[in-house]
Amino acid sequence: MKKSIFLTIIILTISLLSGCSRANEITSANSAEVISDNKSSGSITIGFSQVGAESDWRNINTESMKKSLSADNGYSLIYDDGQQKQQNQIIAIRTFIQKEVDYIVLAPVIEDGWNTVLAEAKDAGIPVILVDRKVNVEDNELFTCWVGSDFELEGRKVCEWLNEYCKANAIDAENINIVNIKGTEGASAELGRSRSLHKAVNKYGWNLLDEASGDFTQAKGREVMAGFLRKHKDINVVYCENDNEAFGAIDAIEAAGKKAGNDIMHGEIMILAFDGSTEQAINEIRNGRISCIGECNPLHGPRVEKIISNLEKGIIPDKYEYVDEDIFSADTSVKTITLDDISYNIVTP
Amino acid sequence: MNIKKLNLNSHTLLLLITIVLFIILYGLGCILYSNKGFTHLQTFLNILITNAGLICITCGMTCVMLTAGIDISVGGLVAMDCMLIAVGLNKGIPAPLMVILVIVIGILFGLMQGFFVGYLNIQPFIVSMAGMFFTRGMTAVISTDQVSITEQSSPLYYAWANYKIKLPFGGYINNKGVYNAPYIRINVIIALIVLIAIFFMLRHTRFGRNLYAVGGNEQSAAMMGLNIKNVKLKAYTLSSFLCSIGGICFSLNTMSGSVQQALGLEMDAISSAVIGGTLLTGGVGNVIGSFFGVLINGTISSIVKTNGKLASSWPNILTAALLFLFIVIQSIFAAIRNKKMH
Known part of the structure; x- marks a missing residue:
């Protein structure tokens, strides 16, 4: 009996330690990024929820967004890969709202089921820009505009x-x-x-x-x-x-x-x-x-960047913006x- | 006497580890990302809203795992439920009727699985795998399209999904000057009711104790005169019933039906239950632990998303590490238990 109590104490300690050490990994991996975030505190924060990385087209699309909305251009981009799951994208948008981002860019994996979470973004006063696929929502005011191909x-x-x-x-x-x-x-x-x-x-x-x-x-x-x-x-x-x-x-x-x-x-x-x-x-x-x-054209980045900088100046974009x-x-x-x-x-x- | 005491010890200890781990993880998120809104009450509530369906499903999964079984059909059943609800509502069937229909289908489906596992003595993994293929297939038979639930298709269901229960405390004013009151949605209430109900069922009812008895040692349970077949039948029926309720919670969150929905949800449920201290070998487990298991998974994904720079594969890797840790702990407990018994 004594032995087993001793053993359980050891296990508990190990599990706690491993919990901490894993936590430390996250800390050290991100400390650099946290600093850079603080540095660019005056920049515009954008949360981008991408479908995933399923095709070459998609990867080029992601790169284009990252390049246009870079720190050099005065943006702080939070990129989230939805891994083809709508559930993940909904979580991502809710996280963006909590992080008080200035804009949300969403490339939806499917066209349906966005009413609730887009309404949450609207209630928080955060404009949503859709890219690539459109969404089926009753209220067109739930998103600011859409950028994509015709x-x-x-x-x-x-x-x-x-x-x-x-x-x-x-x-x-x-x-x-x-x-x-x-x-x-x-x-x-x-x-x-x-x-x-x-x-x-x-x-x-x-x-x-x-x-x-x-x-x-x-x-x-x-x-x-x-x-x-x-x-x-x-x-x-x-x-x-x-x-x-x-x-x-x-x-x-x-x-x-x-x-x-x-x-x-x-x-x-x-x-x-x-x-x-x-x-x-x-x-x-x-x-x-x-x-x-x-x-x-997968290069949606420049167009999205233009729309955001216009919105900052108070210029309202067209509801549907087609890329060349x-x-x-x-x-x-x-x-x-x-x-x-x-x-x-x-x-x- | 000795055995019983040890069992209880290991049981509470696993639960304790889970709760402590959750507090550590969440506290860590708060410290690291206090400037990124992690300390907002809403961040925690969002974990509940997004995982309401998973909480119900994990409760059912825990009951099945207590009998040393497993039910991997839950992801498919959720997809089928969501699709049924979406298609049904678009055909003009009233929302309450649709909800009842989905629950009845869930119970029938569970009875079928329970019959195969309990009375025909087929491996639970095989039975529920067949169930998984069946439900995924049926989802595609109902419709291969993405069907969305709109205000036109059912104003009542739409109102349920969009109803915010605002809490009177813990709000904040965001950088756009808008006051954000923390809120939960109806599905969170449903999930919490399910959680409490199952907690009391496991503690205070004969059926609850029977689940532990069957999983703890099937032979001695049989010798005590327990109807094992019947207990298993009921366990799988309960799992599918809770899964249907979870499916409704899930549907209230996504408001659409699609073949691709809830892919791999069964694995999320199993991993949450295991992290929550449920033994795969049966007999040990608790829905409160499973609840914290879901919260831990939700917190990991929340931390990674709040960070925004980590790849999305990180939650999977962290969950894998946690699972590994818990399985090691569990196997040590199982070894101790076996030693004491012999």
Whole structure:
């Protein structure tokens, strides 16, 4: 009995000590940062809750925010990675409110369920800027503004490029046989880009042979494309709703002994894609395996920085702020496209 | 006599360690981040609001673990509950009816799991794993979309979720000059009621004592004439029932249904119970400990988020370290107990 009491005392001591030592680790790891925080006490504090680090696009997006909202520019950024969980993002926003940040920037993982916590931010008088995805809230006053991409416009640009390409190379609309590798169903990017394609198919009289979701991944893109190639013999255009799906489609096309390229009247299969944020995608444009990419600009940082500095001066931003986006192609037969009386130059990387 | 005394000792000691650890962690947060609002009463209340669902679920998990079982279906069940509530409310079913429906489904689901574990004597891990796959699958069958609960879909449910119970003390004026009164939400009240009810059930009812008896030593419990099958059936039913209540609390916090919701929640519940001093081998544990286990997990995540510069993987690593620590302590206790018995 004595022995066991002795043992329990030892265990208790060990556990307490380990608790303390772990605590010390946190302290020492952060002491440097605490000092730098105090130094920049006059700066604007921003809490940024990011979705996670699931794709290249997302990482570039995060880096852009960190760079624009740096201490050198007079900001103190608190970055929080939500690890794809809404629950984590809700906790993060509540923490930001307690930390009395000046602004909250939120890249929501899903579009729903933000009413409660955004109302809490509003009650505390903290403006919320949304980036990338939108949120479904009844009260639009719950957020100050939204910064992101116009997915439908991206889709329209790529479709218009295809139309101009057909005109320039004297290809009849009825010879265009398209398959669509959709993104994750229900994602804003998928909805916008698919809508544009459907409108263009109706408008120009192309044939849309088939559609299936590739979940924005290379593996799924390859699988879907392989299925399409078995099912349809006359595919000559693939509309991939992001770069990764396009890489997968290229794999599948080459595995089937065909070639990805622009010469669609002579057996080549043309690949259209979106994002264009990685070097790999731009290289595929240069070597002609991807014919055209509608850029989805991940560099939201500068725009958010502008909005915040305007808000500081009392200038109210537009509710929806779209970032500028290019359209990439190595083909020289189309120089510009025009949509809604605005002309866009084709960028050759 | 000797055995009983030792059991009680180790039991209270594990609880004590948990509470002391919580106080150390929270005190540390207050000292380190007093200038970042960690000392606000609301920081603590936020831990309660965000983890209200987890508190209910961990109470159920503790009861199951007392019988030396485990229930990993809870995350899936929460996702299914949230989805059911979201879809049901959007179809115009009244909120009270939806709440009752979810609870009834939870009880039926628990009866089924309890029957398999208790009467067919199948491994609890396997049964509840099947339950997890079933509930996750059913969530996707109900809808693969993200369904949100808006004011239009159910004004009553919306009002519940947004109702702030303001406390008359502990407020502060933030840097924008707005007075922030501390508040809790309805789900915290639900969670605390569940916690107190289960605490008294374990202490003062025959069923509560039976749970300890079954987990402590199944054979001697059987020899004493205990209906072990029935106790296990009830334990799993209770777990799923509490999980459904937790699902409602969770839904009140997120106001949406999605297949991705509550991923890994079962692991959070188990780790909280273990940190709270519940033995995986059964027979030892207490919901108050589990409650502090949830608070410790919440505090870790709060500290990391308040710091703002640590990577989000840190809560996981710290939880892992704590779990390891507690498992080591527990195995030492188990060894002592075995030695004394023989």
